[in-house]
Amino acid sequence: MATTTTAAAASSFIGTRLPDVYSNSGRVSARFGFGKKKAAPKKAAKKVITTDRPLWYPGAVAPDYLDGSLVGDYGFDPFGLGKPAEYLQFDLDSLDQNLAKNLAGDVIGTRFESADVKSTPFQPYDEVFGLQRFRECELIHGRWAMLATLGALTVESVTGVTWQDAGKELLLQQFYANRSWIECRINPDRIQVPIHCEIKGFGPWLLGH
Structure with a gap:
């Protein structure tokens, strides 16, 4: 009786080997009989992504293409105007006047936005709606606005209008x-x-x- 009790206690404290679940591997499940209730599993805390980058609205999520590398980038683009565009390239349409029906050109590929800036003064950007060109346009608009403000204040001081x-x-x-x-x-x-x-x-x- 004592031997059985000792063996049971040792088995209860050390653990019992379970059958192999995977090939060439085993699992050991420990059993402790101290009479305590099992603790409730802790809920995983929600991960809060914190960043030192200022955004246009507290808690807003900036798009992937607005990574903060540009000056004045606060992640504001609700309509996705600055998103890199993907264009389909079509083959030339059939223009044979002897055919009964001219077919439209098929899609031959996809063209993505290129961030390369050329040294040509008239068209330095490959993409008209690219983020880099939007940046340059905003700089130009801002300079014209500053010049217009100076002109308005000067005329008002001279004419009184x-x-x-x-x-x-x-x-x-x-x-x-x-x-x-x-x-x-x-x-x-x-x-x-x-x-x-x-x-x-x-x-x-x-x-x-």
Whole structure:
């Protein structure tokens, strides 16, 4: 009885060898009879991807092609305009006038965007809608915007007309000038200070109202 109890205790503490599950391999399952309940399996914590890269919205996921290598890249492209495009290359259509039906060209391959920048000044980029060309276009647009801002502030400081009223003033000035010219042609007696000016090739002109 004691031998059986000792053997059972030793077997309970050391473990029992199970039959081979895979060829030339075995599994040992330990059995501890301490009367404790099995602990509940811990839930795997969700992996939170943290990055030091600033994004346009907290928690936003940037597309793969916006890797932060460009200046000002905050991962904002909701419509996928900067995604590398894939184009199908078609063969030439049949243009034989003697045939009853000319067939369209078949697909002969696929063309991907090339990031190579050539030294030609007129068309340095192979892809019109490529990310590199978008970057250069934004730089050009930004420089023109800065120049326009400087021009608007300069004109406002000189003339006193704000930039939002400049177009209105120009249209009104042209309107009143045209109306005065028409009235002078219809009724010349309304001219208070007649000023004659002769332009080469156009003859004498009457200025003033």
